[in-house]
Amino acid sequence: MLSSKNYSPHERALGAAIGVGVGLLPVSPFQLPVLALICIKIKCYRALAFLTVWVANPFTYIPIYAVDYAFGSWILGVSMDDSIDFSNITLKALIKSGPSICFSILIGGLVLSVASTLITYTFVRFITRKRKSLNQNN
Numbered sequence: 001m002l003s004s005k006n007y008s009p010h011e012r013a014l015g016a017a018i019g020v021g022v023g024l025l026p027v028s029p030f031q032l033p034v035l036a037l038i039c040i041k042i043k044c045y046r047a048l049a050f051l052t053v054w055v056a057n058p059f060t061y062i063p064i065y066a067v068d069y070a071f072g073s074w075i076l077g078v079s080m081d082d083s084i085d086f087s088n089i090t091l092k093a094l095i096k097s098g099p100s101i102c103f104s105i106l107i108g109g110l111v112l113s114v115a116s117t118l119i120t121y122t123f124v125r126f127i128t129r130k131r132k133s134l135n136q137n138n
Contacts, residue, residue: 007045009132013125015045019052021117026068026109031056052120062086065105072108076100 007015022035035053039046056064066086073080078100094102 009125009128011043012045012048012128013121013123014042015048016052016124017117017121018042018044019049020055020120021113022049023053023056024064024109024113024116026065026105028056028061065109068105068108068112069101070108071112072104072106075107075111076104078104080104 018038019035022031022038025031025034027034031053032050035049039049069084069086070080081097081101084097084101094105
């Protein structure tokens with residue numbers, strides 16, 4: 001998939017990075033519509049974007065949201081509410097729990113999403129460029 005001749009290393013890296021970044025945003029279950037809107041505006045390897053968005057899935061939502069909450073609480077300097085059960089969390093329960101928890105998850109998710117996007121872009125671009133240069137030498 002990374003070796004498609006129709007896309008540059010930049011477009012492949014951008015597709016993977018956007019997919020991972022949107023997948024880590026705390027906007028479940030709206031990742032696919034958000035990704036579709038972004039892919040309309042940005043020229044990237046869309047198949048790779050839609051593949052990598054699945055970094056967030058029913059098995060990873062709990063740890064992703066727990067890390068988002070912990071990181072967001074740390075950034076905002078607020079104490080964490082240890083009574084939150086992320087294994088049984090719903091949007092209704094989150095809203096009921098108060099704005100500080102929702103805001104912590106949002107801020108943590110945004111910061112971690114941006115960081116993951118940059119790391120993914122750098123890594124995939126490096127790999128695809130290295131692979132391209134190896135193929136040209138052979």
